[in-house]
Amino acid sequence: MLSKRVIPCLDVRNGKLTKGVKFLGNVDIGDPVETARCYYEDGADEIVFYDITASHEGRGIMLKVVERVASQIFIPFSVGGGISTVADMRDVLLAGAEKISVNSAAVKTPHIISDGAAAFGSQCIVVGMDVLRVPTSEAIPSGYEIVIHGGRRHMGIDALWWAREVERLGAGELCINSIDADGTKDGYELTLTRLIADSVRIPVIASGGAGTPQHMVDAVTAGRASAALIASIVHYGEYTVADLKAFMARQGVKVRQVW
Amino acid sequence: MLAILDYEAGNLTSVKRALDHLSIPATITAEKGVIARSQGLIFPGVGAAGSAMANLRRSGLDMVMAAEIAAGKPMLGICLGCQILLDYSPENDTPTLGLIPGQCGVFTPDLTEEDGLPINIPHMGWNTVKLKKECRLFAGIAPESEFYFVHSFFPAPDPEFVIGTTRYGREFCSVHGRDGLWATQFHPEKSGRPGLQLLSNFFAYCREVAHAQ
Numbered sequence: 001m002l003s004k005r006v007i008p009c010l011d012v013r014n015g016k017l018t019k020g021v022k023f024l025g026n027v028d029i030g031d032p033v034e035t036a037r038c039y040y041e042d043g044a045d046e047i048v049f050y051d052i053t054a055s056h057e058g059r060g061i062m063l064k065v066v067e068r069v070a071s072q073i074f075i076p077f078s079v080g081g082g083i084s085t086v087a088d089m090r091d092v093l094l095a096g097a098e099k100i101s102v103n104s105a106a107v108k109t110p111h112i113i114s115d116g117a118a119a120f121g122s123q124c125i126v127v128g129m130d131v132l133r134v135p136t137s138e139a140i141p142s143g144y145e146i147v148i149h150g151g152r153r154h155m156g157i158d159a160l161w162w163a164r165e166v167e168r169l170g171a172g173e174l175c176i177n178s179i180d181a182d183g184t185k186d187g188y189e190l191t192l193t194r195l196i197a198d199s200v201r202i203p204v205i206a207s208g209g210a211g212t213p214q215h216m217v218d219a220v221t222a223g224r225a226s227a228a229l230i231a232s233i234v235h236y237g238e239y240t241v242a243d244l245k246a247f248m249a250r251q252g253v254k255v256r257q258v259w
Numbered sequence: 260m261l262a263i264l265d266y267e268a269g270n271l272t273s274v275k276r277a278l279d280h281l282s283i284p285a286t287i288t289a290e291k292g293v294i295a296r297s298q299g300l301i302f303p304g305v306g307a308a309g310s311a312m313a314n315l316r317r318s319g320l321d322m323v324m325a326a327e328i329a330a331g332k333p334m335l336g337i338c339l340g341c342q343i344l345l346d347y348s349p350e351n352d353t354p355t356l357g358l359i360p361g362q363c364g365v366f367t368p369d370l371t372e373e374d375g376l377p378i379n380i381p382h383m384g385w386n387t388v389k390l391k392k393e394c395r396l397f398a399g400i401a402p403e404s405e406f407y408f409v410h411s412f413f414p415a416p417d418p419e420f421v422i423g424t425t426r427y428g429r430e431f432c433s434v435h436g437r438d439g440l441w442a443t444q445f446h447p448e449k450s451g452r453p454g455l456q457l458l459s460n461f462f463a464y465c466r467e468v469a470h471a472q
Contacts, residue, residue, distance in 0.1 A: 001373045002427060003385045003405060040451070045385055071276050076407060076449050096272060098409075098449065121306055123381055123409045172381065201368060203379045226379060256385040256405040258451065 003256040004220040005045040005227035006245055007205060008234055010035060012081075013052045015061040017235070033068045039234065040073045042241040043258040047073065048101065048175075048229065051081030063095045070096020078126055084108075086115050093120060101175060103128035104148040107155055107162075110169055117170030126205075127171040131159045131192060132179045144192050151179040163196045174200060175229065177207040185211025185232060193223035205229050213239065213247035220253055261285040261462060262297035264324065264340075266304075266314045274303050274337070277448035281455060283462045291323050299465030300324065300332060303448075304339030308363070308412070309351025311339055321356060328358060328440055331472075333465045335396075335458075336442035341435070342414050344442050350412050359436060361416030370428025378428040381411040388423040388433050388445070396434070396441055396460050397423075404453035406445035408433070413444060439468065 010032050011018045017032045036047050049069070051062045059082070066079055079092045080101025089100045100120075105112050106127050116125045130151055136143040144159035163174055176196055178189035188206045197204040203226035206219035216228040233239055245255045263274050265287050278285040285301070286293060294300065302324070304311055315321040328334055336344050343355040348363040355363075370378045385405040390397060413431040422441070423434035433444045441461070447454035 001386075002382070005384055070273065071280065074277055074280070074449060074455055075451055076409075076446075094272065096276060098273070123305070123383065173383065201377070201379055202381075203383055224376070226384065257403065 001254055002226070003045070003254050004225075004248070005205075006043075006216065006241060006248070006255065007046045007048055007227050007229045008036075008039045008044050008241065009048040009050060009207070009229045009231045011050045011052050011231070012062060012065060014055075014058045015065055018052065032065055033072065035235070036069050036077070037072050039241050040075055043245055043256065044075065044241045045256055046075055046227070047077040049077065049079045049081075049097075050101070051079065053082070063091060066092060066095035066097055080126070080128055084112065086112070086119050089116050089120065089124075093124065099124050099126050099173070101126040101128045103130065106166065107146060107148050107157065110165070113166060113169040113171050117172070122170050122172035122202075125171050126173045126175055127166045128175045128177060128207075129159060129162060129166075130177050130179055131189075133189075133192075142195065144195070147179060159192070160195060160199060163200055167200045167202050171202060173203045173205065175205040175207050176225075177229075178209060181209030182207075183232060184209050187211065187215040188219045188223055188225075188228070190218055190223040193219060193225050197224035197226075203227065213244050214251075216244060217248055217251045217253055220248075260297050261299050261301055261465065262294045263287045263301045263303065264294070264320060265289040266311065266318060266320050271303055273446075274301055274448045277455060277458060278462075281459055281462075283458070289318055289320060294323055294327060297332070298469040299461065300327060300334040301461075302334055302336040302340035302344075302442075304337065304343070305409075306339055307350055308339065308343055308348040308353040308355060311343055312353050312355060315343075315356075324356070325358065331439065331468065333439040333461070333468055334441070335461050336436075337448070338410060338444060338446055341442035341444050342410075342412055344436075344440075345414055345416055348412060358440065359416050359420050359442070361414065361420065361435075363412045364415045364431065365412050366428060372428060373426075381409055382413075382427045383409045385450075386425050386427060386433075386445075388425055390423045390434075391421050394422045394434065394441070395464060396443075396457050398460050400453045400456050404450075406433075406443070406447070406450040406454060408445045410444060414442065439464070 078099035084105035206225035
């Protein structure tokens, strides 16, 4: 039986760790490499770095961060943010990441998913989906719409349709990020997570809204996710990764213990 | 020194980084001379069996490997490198290296997890290994340890070569080989402390063999 994964997500801007609420008002809170190493030692199963830097110079700094992480942390990690070509993907993989997360670029040019999967294998390609709850309509029958640019742009695409399409194009994994829940600490969007997890055969990562250890248990039981992404809940020292996994284990969730 | 065999298959640098961290000297190489001077070989791989075999045959690395192994040099295959040590892979209908007797199998969508839900394919994440026989690669590693897997095909060697198994929808072989020629379906270089311990154990064996010769 596969263990459910706990995945801290680090937003990185110009080489610094940062955290916002509902994608706004980011503040710098530390060194991403040190933080990632601490999570690794504490039993994180995987780490995600999300590069929110826009500038070319910032990109170079990010690749250096990836290299430093790769030389110190011996669990898988993925990098996302602003990756829009196969060449970008190659740079990140050569710097030492296992996986690439594409989000806006996949919505704008879906062939990036199949191109990436053909070049590096499906297991390398994680598709991140930013999702907003909307009234159901003919265009959005599930009541969940794909948005990009941190929720600022509505795409008129149904999230459930998109999840299946992304799987068909060769994605290895889906990260479902609820904009409604992001940074609220009120819990993951379980209806959305389960809707998608039940509709695809690739692993689904729940993202956005974790505030208590019980939320993570909910994500992998009621939400049927394979993994729970976390940020604020560990970045501010409220809980350690080890605390969270110990709680999950007590609730009967199979999680990896660090021996 | 360990030689990490370079046949343009996936991320060779992550194995190198793990060995660097352990202060184990290693070189990523396809050169026959360097391979001959090494104390042991690491045969990693990410990607598809078909293109991997094509690259190995084109570069002649398949012959170099076979000769080194016949001469008693230790080797550790990882992931795709674990699968293509066998005779055949249904992935791209590929005849493979034939260094260990057996074939590859594939996870099928009808399989279910212990909770009754259908399995996700690929098998991606952390899982345990149940040893069927003693193996020095696992010296000092707690039996409950988990390792990182990412794969859709799995090795199915002849039973006498099965060293460890893992359960995912079904039981499959996750470690196979014989003394000095081992292969793991999981990625030791991405499996935290137990994985690093396994790489150290492999290097310790390589040094013993080199000193004995």
